Structure formats: C-alpha cells, structure tokens
Amino acid sequence: MTAGKKSLIQNLCFRLAGLLLIIAGGLGLKLLCRVVNLPPAHEATLTEMVVAAVSFLGVTSGTALLFLGTHIFDPVRLSDRWAEPPDRQMTVEQRHIAPTQSSSHFDGEAGAQHRSDPKGGRRVRSS
Incomplete structure (x- = not known):
C-alpha cells in the first residue's frame, strides 16, 4: 500500500470515528433529556451527570476528529515568547x-x- 493511500484510509477512519462519536454522544444526550424530563421532578443523580459528561466529551472530540481527521496530530509552532519557561x-x-x-x-x-x-x-x- 502506498503512503498516500494509507494516509487517505487513516484520514477517513478518523473522520468516521468522529462521526460515530457524535452519533453516540447525541444518543446519550437524547436519553438524558428523556430521563431528566420524566415526572416527578428530581435532583440530578450521579448517573445523569456521568451520562452528560460522557456525551459532551463524545460530541466535542467527535467534532474535532470529523473536521480535522489526521491533521489533529499536526505540530503547532509556538511563538518564542511561550516556547520556554520565563x-x-x-x-x-x-x-x-x-x-x-x-x-x-x-x-x-x-x-x-x-x-x-x-x-x-x-x-x-x-x-
């Protein structure tokens, strides 16, 4: 397999994984919305908080993977001011x-x- 083809496959896999994370996070948020809105009104439980946190992380990291693909590993150049500790x-x-x-x-x-x-x-x- 050539390097260009391998890179294209990796890029598509990263973007597909991002899409799957967005879908899983969206389903978690949909479930959370149903559970929270059930009567009677109640305080948020630890399980609901964990579902909310995991769904948020899934949607945000999925969005990053979907838009960046393999470019998520590109190096970032820091300015000289922040490159070394003061x-x-x-x-x-x-x-x-x-x-x-x-x-x-x-x-x-x-x-x-x-x-x-x-x-x-x-x-x-x-x-």
Whole structure:
C-alpha cells in the first residue's frame, strides 16, 4: 500500500470515528433529556451527570476528529515568547511585555524608583 493511500484510509477512519462519536454522544444526550424530563421532578443523580459528561466529551472530540481527521496530530509552532519557561528574575521589559503602571511591581527594586503612598501605604512608582 502506498503512503498516500494509507494516509487517505487513516484520514477517513478518523473522520468516521468522529462521526460515530457524535452519533453516540447525541444518543446519550437524547436519553438524558428523556430521563431528566420524566415526572416527578428530581435532583440530578450521579448517573445523569456521568451520562452528560460522557456525551459532551463524545460530541466535542467527535467534532474535532470529523473536521480535522489526521491533521489533529499536526505540530503547532509556538511563538518564542511561550516556547520556554520565563526566567523569574527578568524585568517586565526583558520579557517583551508592554509595561503598564500595574506591572511595575514585577520589576521589584530593579531600577524602579518607589515611594510610599501616604494614603494607602501602597508602593507606587514615582515620576
């Protein structure tokens, strides 16, 4: 079997599995709707909650498989900002984050001039 044919078969299998998950989740939601609306009114049971959660996961993952197929495994490129964990000792400017008045507390004492606010005792940046 050639690589292109194998990929096409895998893609169709993923999409078919997604369709089956959507159908199974829809049937679970239909069953749940019938059970919940039966008289007398009652609080939700653990079984109803589990059916709701499993149906939700089935429909959402089935939708992803149906639309993406084998592309669900494609790598995603992260920007350089999120590719590696930040250094906690870096200032806001070094992290390439636009500085704001509220982000000045991240700089600590590294070059920022601070004074005490006489009203609230907060530390604010002096201009």
